[in-house]
Amino acid sequence: MNFDFITTSQMAMIMGYSPTIVIIFIASAIVSWWVGHTMRRRFTEYSQIPIRYTGAQIAEIMLRENGIHDVQVISTPGKLTDHYDPTKRTVNLSESVYGTSTLAAAAVAAHECGHAVQHQKAYLWLTMRSKMVPAVQFAGTALNFIMIAGMLGAALFHTPMFLYVWVGLFAITTLFSFVTLPVEFDASKRALAWLGSSNLSSSIENKKAENALFWAAMTYVVAALGSLAMLIYYISMLLGRREE
Numbered sequence: 001m002n003f004d005f006i007t008t009s010q011m012a013m014i015m016g017y018s019p020t021i022v023i024i025f026i027a028s029a030i031v032s033w034w035v036g037h038t039m040r041r042r043f044t045e046y047s048q049i050p051i052r053y054t055g056a057q058i059a060e061i062m063l064r065e066n067g068i069h070d071v072q073v074i075s076t077p078g079k080l081t082d083h084y085d086p087t088k089r090t091v092n093l094s095e096s097v098y099g100t101s102t103l104a105a106a107a108v109a110a111h112e113c114g115h116a117v118q119h120q121k122a123y124l125w126l127t128m129r130s131k132m133v134p135a136v137q138f139a140g141t142a143l144n145f146i147m148i149a150g151m152l153g154a155a156l157f158h159t160p161m162f163l164y165v166w167v168g169l170f171a172i173t174t175l176f177s178f179v180t181l182p183v184e185f186d187a188s189k190r191a192l193a194w195l196g197s198s199n200l201s202s203s204i205e206n207k208k209a210e211n212a213l214f215w216a217a218m219t220y221v222v223a224a225l226g227s228l229a230m231l232i233y234y235i236s237m238l239l240g241r242r243e244e
């Protein structure tokens with residue numbers, strides 16, 4: 001699932017562009033760009049490697065071989081919109097993955113099915129992440145509301161109470177980003193284990209699939225670390241105000 005949270009640049013706007021927050025934002029942006037660029041380059045490269053099955057077929061075979069018969073594989077509009085929906089029990093594959101017979105498509109499809117396998121086995125971290133969704137959605141909405149109020153001139157961050165609220169809400173989103181990490185890495189691990197045992201691709205192709213999924217997972221790592229850095233900064237700011 002994708003959630004739209006307040007961006008670090010918007011946070012910097014509220015905080016008056018303090019030097020510390022600008023440094024954190026620039027460092028996070030550079031690392032995020034590099035990881036994202038590497039991921040896109042890998043997927044572009046591996047999208048040129050043909051295999052026998054489309055992404056949809058890979059997903060259907062993996063689900064069936066894992067004894068999952070109540071999950072539907074469907075095509076969803078857009079790019080990089082691939083996800084597993086535990087409420088609707090659907091593996092949603094983007095158009096470029098669903099009907100494409102490439103290594104990149106197979107890796108993405110198998111990864112999303114890895115989430116379905118997690119769901120079937122009641123994987124602890126996936127269960128925890130699912131239970132956090134309502135709180136994260138509320139926190140994201142509240143953070144955006146506070147940001148808009150700050151942009152309209154409300155001096156919220158000069159009020160200790162709102163700073164406490166901000167830190168608490170931001171802590172929820174940060175925790176969610178870290179809970180997401182084992183979920184994503186485990187889904188990739190399950191996908192690669194299945195691809196390796198299915199004989200659908202060669203050992204060399206499996207190594208490339210592993211590389212593609214590694215860089216995709218690293219985007220989550222960068223986001224989590226960037227969120228943690230921002231949270232630490234806000235906590236230090238809060239503690240500094242308490243000492244005044």
